[in-house]
Amino acid sequence: xxxxLSGKRTISAPTRERVERSIQQLGYHPNAGARALASSRSDIxxxxxxxxxxxxxxxxxxxxxxxxxxxxxxxxxxxxxxDQEGPEAVRRVIGSGLADAMILMDVELEDARLxxxxxxxxxxxxxxxxxxxxxxxxxxxxxxxxxxxxxxHLAELGHQELAVIGEAAAVYERHTGFAERTINGVRERVAxxxxxxxxxxxxxxxxxxxxxxxxxxxxxxxxxxxxVQNESAVGPLLSLLRQQGRAVPxxxxxxxxxxxxxxxxxxxxxxxxxxxxxxMGRRAVELVMAKLGAAGAGRARAAAPRETVVRLLSPRLxxxxxxxxxxxxxx
Amino acid sequence: xxxxLSGKRTISAPTRERVERSIQQLGYHPNAGARALASSRSDIxxxxxxxxxxxxxxxxxxxxxxxxxxxxxxxxxxxxxxDQEGPEAVRRVIGSGLADAMILMDVELEDARLxxxxxxxxxxxxxxxxxxxxxxxxxxxxxxxxxxxxxxHLAELGHQELAVIGEAAAVYERHTGFAERTINGVRERVAxxxxxxxxxxxxxxxxxxxxxxxxxxxxxxxxxxxxVQNESAVGPLLSLLRQQGRAVPxxxxxxxxxxxxxxxxxxxxxxxxxxxxxxMGRRAVELVMAKLGAAGAGRARAAAPRETVVRLLSPRLxxxxxxxxxxxxxx
DNA sequence: CTGAAAGCGCTAACAG
DNA sequence: CTGTTAGCGCTTTCAG
Numbered sequence: 001x002x003x004x005l006s007g008k009r010t011i012s013a014p015t016r017e018r019v020e021r022s023i024q025q026l027g028y029h030p031n032a033g034a035r036a037l038a039s040s041r042s043d044i045x046x047x048x049x050x051x052x053x054x055x056x057x058x059x060x061x062x063x064x065x066x067x068x069x070x071x072x073x074x075x076x077x078x079x080x081x082x083d084q085e086g087p088e089a090v091r092r093v094i095g096s097g098l099a100d101a102m103i104l105m106d107v108e109l110e111d112a113r114l115x116x117x118x119x120x121x122x123x124x125x126x127x128x129x130x131x132x133x134x135x136x137x138x139x140x141x142x143x144x145x146x147x148x149x150x151x152x153h154l155a156e157l158g159h160q161e162l163a164v165i166g167e168a169a170a171v172y173e174r175h176t177g178f179a180e181r182t183i184n185g186v187r188e189r190v191a192x193x194x195x196x197x198x199x200x201x202x203x204x205x206x207x208x209x210x211x212x213x214x215x216x217x218x219x220x221x222x223x224x225x226x227x228v229q230n231e232s233a234v235g236p237l238l239s240l241l242r243q244q245g246r247a248v249p250x251x252x253x254x255x256x257x258x259x260x261x262x263x264x265x266x267x268x269x270x271x272x273x274x275x276x277x278x279x280m281g282r283r284a285v286e287l288v289m290a291k292l293g294a295a296g297a298g299r300a301r302a303a304a305p306r307e308t309v310v311r312l313l314s315p316r317l318x319x320x321x322x323x324x325x326x327x328x329x330x331x
Numbered sequence: 332x333x334x335x336l337s338g339k340r341t342i343s344a345p346t347r348e349r350v351e352r353s354i355q356q357l358g359y360h361p362n363a364g365a366r367a368l369a370s371s372r373s374d375i376x377x378x379x380x381x382x383x384x385x386x387x388x389x390x391x392x393x394x395x396x397x398x399x400x401x402x403x404x405x406x407x408x409x410x411x412x413x414d415q416e417g418p419e420a421v422r423r424v425i426g427s428g429l430a431d432a433m434i435l436m437d438v439e440l441e442d443a444r445l446x447x448x449x450x451x452x453x454x455x456x457x458x459x460x461x462x463x464x465x466x467x468x469x470x471x472x473x474x475x476x477x478x479x480x481x482x483x484h485l486a487e488l489g490h491q492e493l494a495v496i497g498e499a500a501a502v503y504e505r506h507t508g509f510a511e512r513t514i515n516g517v518r519e520r521v522a523x524x525x526x527x528x529x530x531x532x533x534x535x536x537x538x539x540x541x542x543x544x545x546x547x548x549x550x551x552x553x554x555x556x557x558x559v560q561n562e563s564a565v566g567p568l569l570s571l572l573r574q575q576g577r578a579v580p581x582x583x584x585x586x587x588x589x590x591x592x593x594x595x596x597x598x599x600x601x602x603x604x605x606x607x608x609x610x611m612g613r614r615a616v617e618l619v620m621a622k623l624g625a626a627g628a629g630r631a632r633a634a635a636p637r638e639t640v641v642r643l644l645s646p647r648l649x650x651x652x653x654x655x656x657x658x659x660x661x662x
Numbered sequence: 663c664t665g666a667a668a669g670c671g672c673t674a675a676c677a678g
Numbered sequence: 679c680t681g682t683t684a685g686c687g688c689t690t691t692c693a694g
Contacts (some may be wrong), residue, residue, distance in 0.1 A: 008689090010663065029426030034687035036364030037670050047411065050394060058388045064395075065382060068413045077429065080378065080411040082399045095360035098408065206598045232596060235566045239573075239598055265563060267537045267570055307641060339674090341679065368686045512677035665694075676683075 001157045036097065045071050045288055046099035048081040048089065048113070050106035050184055055171065056231060059277045060105065062116030063127060066281025067103060072139065074101075074289050083113075090116040090124075101288045103127065107138070109175040123291035125284045129177050135306045137291065142312035143178045146273050147185025149315050150227045153271070155193050158326035159225035159253060162197040163216045165209070165237065167230050169201040171240060176253045183230055198223070206240070213240055224326045229257040238267055249324035260318070269320040276313050283311060333558045368435065376402050376619055377430035379412040379420065379444070381437035387562060389590055390608045391436065394458060397612025398434060405620050406429075406552065421447040421455075428475065432619045434458065438469070440506040454622035456615045460508050466637045468622065473643035474509045477604050478516020480646050481558045481586045484602070486524050489657035490556035490584060493528040494547045496540070496568065498561050500532040513588065529554070535563030537571070544571055555657045560588040565626055569598055580655035591649070600651040607644050614642060 022028070031120055036042040047067050049060060067076045072298055074308040079099050081089050083106075093099045100122060104113055107128035117124045118135065138213070156164060164186055167179045183199055189196045198220055200212040228237055234256055238248065246252045248268050256263055256272040263272035286308065353359070367373040378398050380391060399409045410430050412420050414437075421444055424430045431453060435444055437458030448455045449466065457469040485493060495517055497503070498510045514530055521528045529551055531543040547554055559568055565587055569579065577583045579599050582591040587594055594603035618640065 012663065015664075026578075027426075029423070029428075031368065031687050032427040032429040033364050033367030034670090034688075037362065037368050037672080038687075038689040040364075040670070040689095042364060042411075049396070049399075051400065057392050060389050061392050064382070064411065065413060068380075068411050069382065069415050072413075072416055077424075079375075079412045080395065080399050080409045082396060082403075084400050085403055093408075095358075096363040097360075098363040111527070204596050208597075224618070236596075239570055242570075243573075265535050265537075265567075267567070343679065346680075363672050364688095365686090366673075366689080369671075369673040371686070490663095663694105666692085668689105668691080670689085671686105673686085674680105674684090678679105678681075 001284035034325070040097060041100050042098060043075060044077045044079050044099045045285065046079040046081055046093045046102045048102065048104045051082045051084045052106075055167070058231070058261065059275050062259070063105060063281040063284075066278040067285055070282045070285040076285075076289075087113040087116050088166035088224070089112075090120060094120050094122045101125075101292055103284045104127075106176070109177045121287060123241060124290070125287045127280055127284050129181075129310070131177075133308060133310050135308055137287050137307075137309040137311075138217060139280055139287065139311045140178070140313070140316055141275060141280070143181035144188070145312075146257055146315040147182040147187075147227075148189040149185075149273060149317050150257070151186050151189035151193065151195070153255060153319070153323065154225035154253060155189075155195060157225075157253060157323060160195050160326065161220050161223045162186070162195060162225040162227065163220065164197060164199040165212055165226060165228045165230060166199060166201045168203045168208075172201060179229065186227060191272070196220070197298060202230055202233050204230065206236045209233055209236040209240055213237075213244070224251070225253045225255070225323075227255050231258050231262055234258060234262060234266060234270065242267075248322050249272045251327055253323040253326070255317070255323060260276055263318070263320065268322045271288065271318065271320045271323040273315045273317045279313060283313070287311070343464065356376060361578045371428065372431050373429060375408050375410050375430045376616065377410040377412055377424045377433045379414060379433065379435045382413045382415045383437075386498070387606075389562070389592065390606050393590070393608035394436060394612040394615075398611040398616055400615045401616040405616065407616075407620075418444040418447050421451060425451050432456075432623055434615045434619060437507070439509045454619060456618045456622070458611055458615050460512075460641070462508075464641050466639055468618050468638075468640040468642075470611055470642045471509070471644070472606060472611070472619065473645055474512035475516035475519070475637060476643075477588055477646040478513040478518075478558075479520040480516075480604060480648050481588070482517050482520035482524065482526070484586060484648055484650070484654065485556035485558070485584060486520075486526060487586060487662045488556075488654060490553050491526050491657065492554045493517070493526060493530060493556040493558060494554045495530040496543055496547075496557060496559045496561060496564060497530060497532045499534045499539075503532060510560065517558060527551070532560055533564050535561065535567070537567045540564055540567040540571055544568075544575075555583055556654075557583060557585045558588070559585060562589050562593055565589060565593060565597060565601065573598075579653050582658060583652040584657070586648070586654060594649070594651065599653045602649065602651045602654040604648045610644060614644070618642070 009106045015267055073080045102124040105127045105131050109131040111130050114130055126136055127139050129138050171179050198216055200216060202208050202212040204290055228234055241252055256270045258272055260274045263270040344468045386617055402409045420481055433455040436458045438457045438461050440462040442461050445461055457467055459467050460471050502510050531547060533539050533543040542565055559565055572583055589603055591605045594601040
């Protein structure tokens, strides 16, 4: 029991002073490896990010940063993993004791990492919702509520015919869940309010957006409200609408689901539902810490109680310049 | 010398088989802490990222991903640090033996972390160039050459009056170096070729861009070539030019310094010099590995030879749809 | 309240 | 080529 003992034992003032002076003088740094070996905790949290850099990059980045800073506030470090290594990375990192816990980003509905998470002796937290959340701890934005919220806002302004411009088709095929959930929320609320809607996936490119818009106004010329959930489509959308002589918000109202930074940097500041990336990262770490604490509390470190925790963050809509009253029906 | 011994010793077939079978059966995982303690290497590389999420986010992300995947290919893991902890993070991580080496991103001209890097007993690699590179190992895009390259391209097309739309003023004030270096390259080449140029910083917003453009065409109505170095300004720039009735590339040619993804997602595909984020990350790891190897080679692990290595990546310009011959002087 | 001692699971050096 | 052994620097338990 050499030194300061991290306050686990009561220490008298003189001893503590003596020790702390020596620490200063010798430039002492406790050795991480030795500490990990003796205590069987590394004080490291692994964060597994998607390698794919084609979607929501700023959001991913912000989550990672929030995880890193929050972890440090709790005295933990973060190990950065990518999914290129495959699901086995979970076993490698946990099995070797390199990390005490894991945070998984970009969780898919049937995620290949889930079996490993279930058999892992260490706590994990998912950012995103898989199909079956049983026994898991998850954080995510409540995308169903997000969809409903967007519809509510447009409905209050008198819009009756809506269109959703979603993520690229590939995103839906990958079953990432969040895209579908938003659409479901929109559908529900549209049905409840007796409105009409159309849904078109869209890549980030101008061509793709041009196509999507053409099909929308072709099938439903009366469309006056658009909900976009696709960061990179926002710029093209606004440019094209302007090019087509459709004024925002006089002719068309636009609600985006995107980070605030994107919403405020466009030509017309966008009414939007923010993606609370920072809070998602922070919450994930806090849930991890809670689970780590709980594990230690159990006398003989009983197997974790296999609790299911799903923390859905409530969406918040910020009204900016891109939404307004529906134009009067001229006819 | 219990097991497979990672091939440091020659092992006979039968023994190896026996051992490997046991490993499989028992689901054995070498303990990271113990290994680190015994070998005094953690096989972890620390990566320190800027917390600031206002600039070049996709580039930062891509670098981080490249570092993570390349590190894994070399059997190393990556510890994610942010600069919120301050420069002391370097000492903490290296001093405790948590990491064997460091990669620092977003290096400023007079970076506060440099003194700690110099006194650190472990190798570091910087991504970016500080003012004084003596004794350091750095990787970066050759921004001076980038500036020259942009000018060359426009000059070949007959453009005589150029304008550079740069990063936000704050970036220059922070002395990150790369912004200045690009401008220097542009200035040099403009002078050599007897052209004229203007330089205006610019935030990412429409308003800021509108202001910058107004001042440019006000002072130099004959400007026909624009060089943009500011990801988030690209969208606004193109929109505003179109709005003002200036056709790209017929009236105005635009060369961007930005990731390829940005260059290809705009309304007019941009002629651009790519920021080789992936390669920067990969090279950084390779330099780290080389230094780690070199350190081990020295008999008594002699203090590193304090070598200076500055690896500047050559810029490559891709011609796309945004540049063309300068319009004939009508007069 | 504080000293002493026993490992944690590995690597590296030493004998065979 | 292979078995044995001595620590690596901490945390934790056991005596005082």
